[in-house]
Amino acid sequence: MARKPLILFSVFFLFFISCRPRETWQTSTLFFFDTVCEINILSSPSEFEDCQKEITRIFAEIERCFSPGSEDLTSPLVQALFLKAKKVYLDSGGDFDITVGSLSRIWGFLTKAPRLPSPEEIKINLNYVGTDKLKEEKGGLKLPLHMELDWGGIAKGLAVDLASQALKKRGGSKGFINAGGDLYCWGTNPENVPWKIGIKHPRQQGFLGILHILNLGAATSGDYQRYFEREGIRYHHIFNPRTGYPAQGKQSVTVVGPEAAYCDALSTAIFVSLHPEVILKKYPDYGAIIVDKDGKIVLRGKRYSFDIL
Amino acid sequence: MDRRTFFKSLLSTALVSPLLASPKPSPLRRDLFLIEDSPHKFIIPILEEIKELGLMNGKSFAFLTSPAQAEELERILNKNHWSYVSKNSQADIYFSFSLLKHPAPSSFTLIKDGQIADIRTQNLFLLWQEMNQKKNFSSFLTIASYKKPLPNSQSGSSASIHIDGKKIDRISLKKNFLKSYSTKNGRLTVVAESGKAWIQASTCPQKVCVSSAPISLPGERIICVPNRFLLEVEGPRFLDTIIG
Numbered sequence: 001m002a003r004k005p006l007i008l009f010s011v012f013f014l015f016f017i018s019c020r021p022r023e024t025w026q027t028s029t030l031f032f033f034d035t036v037c038e039i040n041i042l043s044s045p046s047e048f049e050d051c052q053k054e055i056t057r058i059f060a061e062i063e064r065c066f067s068p069g070s071e072d073l074t075s076p077l078v079q080a081l082f083l084k085a086k087k088v089y090l091d092s093g094g095d096f097d098i099t100v101g102s103l104s105r106i107w108g109f110l111t112k113a114p115r116l117p118s119p120e121e122i123k124i125n126l127n128y129v130g131t132d133k134l135k136e137e138k139g140g141l142k143l144p145l146h147m148e149l150d151w152g153g154i155a156k157g158l159a160v161d162l163a164s165q166a167l168k169k170r171g172g173s174k175g176f177i178n179a180g181g182d183l184y185c186w187g188t189n190p191e192n193v194p195w196k197i198g199i200k201h202p203r204q205q206g207f208l209g210i211l212h213i214l215n216l217g218a219a220t221s222g223d224y225q226r227y228f229e230r231e232g233i234r235y236h237h238i239f240n241p242r243t244g245y246p247a248q249g250k251q252s253v254t255v256v257g258p259e260a261a262y263c264d265a266l267s268t269a270i271f272v273s274l275h276p277e278v279i280l281k282k283y284p285d286y287g288a289i290i291v292d293k294d295g296k297i298v299l300r301g302k303r304y305s306f307d308i309l
Numbered sequence: 310m311d312r313r314t315f316f317k318s319l320l321s322t323a324l325v326s327p328l329l330a331s332p333k334p335s336p337l338r339r340d341l342f343l344i345e346d347s348p349h350k351f352i353i354p355i356l357e358e359i360k361e362l363g364l365m366n367g368k369s370f371a372f373l374t375s376p377a378q379a380e381e382l383e384r385i386l387n388k389n390h391w392s393y394v395s396k397n398s399q400a401d402i403y404f405s406f407s408l409l410k411h412p413a414p415s416s417f418t419l420i421k422d423g424q425i426a427d428i429r430t431q432n433l434f435l436l437w438q439e440m441n442q443k444k445n446f447s448s449f450l451t452i453a454s455y456k457k458p459l460p461n462s463q464s465g466s467s468a469s470i471h472i473d474g475k476k477i478d479r480i481s482l483k484k485n486f487l488k489s490y491s492t493k494n495g496r497l498t499v500v501a502e503s504g505k506a507w508i509q510a511s512t513c514p515q516k517v518c519v520s521s522a523p524i525s526l527p528g529e530r531i532i533c534v535p536n537r538f539l540l541e542v543e544g545p546r547f548l549d550t551i552i553g
Binding site for chain 2: 028029030031034035036038040112176178181182183185189190195196197198199200201202205206207208210218219220222252254297298299306307308
């Protein structure tokens, strides 16, 4: 007699399971941060709709908070990201600096009308660079006169971190978000193996190599992403905050690690730095794939599975 | 020496290859084991054969440990146009060394995917015989670890076109193709020819899309942000996504 309820229960249980909406791989492409954002997650269709709404909300919020000139320096999001940016600023000895905004402007990268500023212009604007010159007050950050922020080296990473956390919470059990090269992936890929992430070659068509990672973020800084040429010299958008000129010596830096925001900032810091290993010592969970000026691939910091093509 | 004795000799040593000890051996890993006191006398023909068989690409090497024999090895490799790189950079082949507890006849074998692969082809068989007939036993083990070259990524045969995140067209890369697409913010012209696709013209201000290199590999894409336009090569993806 005791068995009957059990059987009945099993029948109901099976019925319940079969009625649950099936999880399938869902993809979507959104345009944010001046680039294309690719989302691929395992979830039910209704959950996915919810997820897309949430991502759109988060990305719009990040754009609102961190677009050049429109920063609301009192918002908690800005203050939280400032702490991370300042940490990388200090840990990199100033190689990563969000106050290069005025440099980005005089070089024309903000208005997408690139130009070569005069040495005097650069010298003047170097006075307005330096995270240590920012005043942290109770109500928020205070920007001294003429100083401008450029969150481009870290904000997309934060967006990806926040969005992936939100998706996990909303039932996306596996997936990735790739916001124009700032990536976070969790769980395994559709073939149930780690995600295969191609890294673009900085000089050729095709790929440098393939990362095999899961539950990790990744981001790349390269001299090929935004640049212009004058008289055979390439001027790109990653500035050395000390000279005011584009940083020399590398073609691209990809950083892999637990948080996309730190990957983003560290890839910029290492691109500028002469001593990447010194920075990475302070970030034991992060590893860098560096392409030097001669095109040689060098690995620094923590090693992640990476196949060179 | 037959295979069994070869492995007995190997088992009597503590294998020190850090690559072997890595927690997740990659399925692409290959290890060449060479028992020989003067590895530099034999390494070149063996490596050449492995390359010949298409089992390895590239010509850079690194030492994970550096006993005295490594110097000779470096000299002979350099002479044969291999280039030395530091062990922290990405080398095509990594050498590590160990001592056998019990000296054994000179020999070599290749392990791929955890299994023995016989590379005693015609060329190498004579070499192997020569080694094996030596009177002196060797106790020096050279381990050369490298990765199998990835299959050449196949070009895709079609590309998809997305506007505003929605797929609106699919084009073949096998046929010559030219078509204009209207978006909310302008117009673009897509061209396909001999397996490649690119954007020939666009009304957008910066023309980043027009200056993007033609694409041919599955997953490669050209994006025009002002037009919210995406051109992507379809096909069996050997990648999930692309960064950089």
